[in-house]
Amino acid sequence: MVGIVSYGAYVPWYRLGPGSVGWTAKGEKAVANCDEDSITMSVAAARNCLGDSSRKDIVALYFASTTAPYIEKSNASVVAVASDLASDIFTADFGSSLKSGTSALKAALDAARASNKQALVTAADMRTAQPRSSMDETFGDGAAAILVGSSNVIAECEDSCSVSHEMLDIWRDAGDKFERSWEDRFVIEEGYQKSLPLAISTLLKKHNLTPKDFNKVVFYAPEARRHTEMAKKLGLDPKTQVQDPMLNLVGNTGAASALMTLTAALEDAKPGDRILFAGYGDGADAFMFKVTKEIETARKPGKTMKDYLKSKKMLPDYETYMVWRGLISRAAPSRRPPFRTPSPSAMLREVDKNLRFQGTKCGACGYPQYPPQTVCTKCQAKGQGQPYSFADKKATVFTYTLDTMAPTLDPPMVVTAINFEGGGRAFTTMTDRDTKDIKVGMPVEMTFRQFYVSEGIHNYIWRCMPVR
């Protein structure tokens, strides 16, 4: 039996919505912080999916996004390391299509079936539309992660069906900053309303089922109105059968959207439930899942979609969003020297330290320290340090400052020293914070973020953020 073993989502803390000056749309949308991208959001979702469970059975990672930070260079390999996966795994990037998330899931299920091992899928997107366009009002940022395998399955994949459809409904070439689209009616009628039902009906026909046979139906839609229309077209009962795609709360998160909705459905699923699931983009992928008894005992390691929907902060204004996306620039408080381009050879040497957030635990005295030390800071023993991950450790703020001079798109920079539960201290910066809430002693947790980009090199670090 092959299916879903675990799942996790990620929604950025910030939203554009009522209360954000200059935001005119009715709904809200999740907005990635200026230190987030599709890689960091994937890592957050992956860590929610995996928690502190063993990674030893995971043999593949598929990263899906239409907004991958790197066009050439594996994004999946960054996500794999930062999610603390082993190095002897297969990694692959899925991109280009809004369907890349469900395509990656299909590939992962096939891989799990073939290997009897586990494969992790992450999907994340943060697409940028022309400011003030209708797409701008509907796009959101977020990520999902699905672990598939052949044992401890919480939702068995009974079958799937895909269709491929060549058309230009929405697109972006390599040099485009913003999405492009053809006329809305063509996009919907010739694309969405044809491909998605075709994949579903082909799958159901094969099994002599109708949409009525499913407890929950999860499917992609570009916006809320189109979602309602599609539910009607499929003959679904919107009250009981249709999983809310959160389009007015999170927005359309592109390649991640359907998978994020699936994680929300799984949070409420009961043994025996049947879930019909479909993603769209240049065709469609449809899946049938049957929830098993395992779902009752499976751990929910990280934050849930419900947690994320509850925990949010409205951006003060639309201008902040524009600054974070690099659409306009705001003067820095003082002229600062540019960041030096990181050295790829140094990054290679320090990959575990920087991306896994790995320090050492002294074999002689047991004291954990970051960064890893050859000579123990506490007992001076040499060469006794064992790898020790701080990424999932809780910590408290030892001291902090609100630095107005430090270069950041989100001033002031909150610089902190934090003490980890179980020992160890790190100097880091705090993200996703309300500056008025910061206190010595406040509990924080670690999050994987972007430090800066220079010469096309995306430099990632771990930051702390308030526990929510």
Next chain:
Amino acid sequence: MAEGIKNKAAIIGMGCTKFGELWDKGAEDLMIDAYLEAMADAGIEKKDIGAVWCGTHYEEVSVGKGGITVATTLKLPFIPVTRTENFCTTGTETLRGAVYGVVSGACDIALCIGVEKLKDTGYGGLPENANVSTGGTRDRLTGPNRTGPGSFAMMAVRYFNKYNLTPQEGKRALAMISSKSHHNGSLNPKAHLRKEVSVEAIMNAPIIAWPLGLFDCCGVSDGAAAAIVVRADMAKNFRKDPVYVKALQIALSSGEEVMYTDWDGAHVETTYRAAQQAYKEAGITNPREELSMMETHDCFSINELTQYEDLAISPRGHAKDDIEAGFFNLDGKIPNQPSGGLKCFGHPIGASGLRMVYEMYKQLQGKVDNPARQIKNPKYGLTHNMGGVPNKNIVSVAIVGL
């Protein structure tokens, strides 16, 4: 402990430029000015010099790497020139080099110069990469891109927290420190900033890095200072009032503050360690009673506050009491920053250590340019530098006297 260098070397001449935004002068011009003043003060000729130590921190905007610019600018006669760099202790390091040079017998007369030209970068702060880099590749890749003010502000937050000071109480104590230095700086013709500033104005200034405001931070300046050092037994051949070196100590963090949770974040351990070693070398047992005056590294007001405790002058947690009692004012028991300090004199990194010794030298000789700043009958003067950030740093303590 080794026997140390107490009374083995003496300073027979010093020079110091005006510090400030010296748009019309390059590092070479500043070096020449400080050098010529020191040579004239010592009454020696170029051929008398046996070796040279020159300190700069940001060689990119000062004199370049190595000692070649020094040798070619001063037209030195084929003698060794060593360029030193050790963060903000750089100037004091040049003096240590010169003192060790003459005490070892390698030469009879040594010249040391500290110089820094920071105002050619176009940046208001230090021209380092966005973070205060005390390390190598790790800081480049993952340093928390804090600034100097941010790093020291974290110590202020910790100090207020540890000793239960409200932000208002803590900021007032810090403001009194800066206000005192502004008063002293206003009396100093060579200082960068020469304006009195009230405690209230300092407390209400814009925040740079909470809780530090504009006047809690020292400025970025250009400047140079120089000293001529000889063996102590030769000193009186040159002048009747040479100033003797009593102690020269340096201490560096081991990194325990950064990684190990014992450090309280409210003091600088290296300042305490370097001071203890210096007092031992100089034979000082009660610094609060024996020191006459100080120039300490007040890059940020909180640093000066914790120094009072780390230098074992104020009891732990009680620097505020001494500040409020005027203990460190010009007319107090141990005046600190009689020159105006880094706060007002300015802080061209490589020059600061020697500039502080210059102030002590003139005070000890009774030859301060403005009699309003002259301290009566000083015996021992202490200078202190600290480079890096409170959790990872290097500290120098020098004691000079008659």
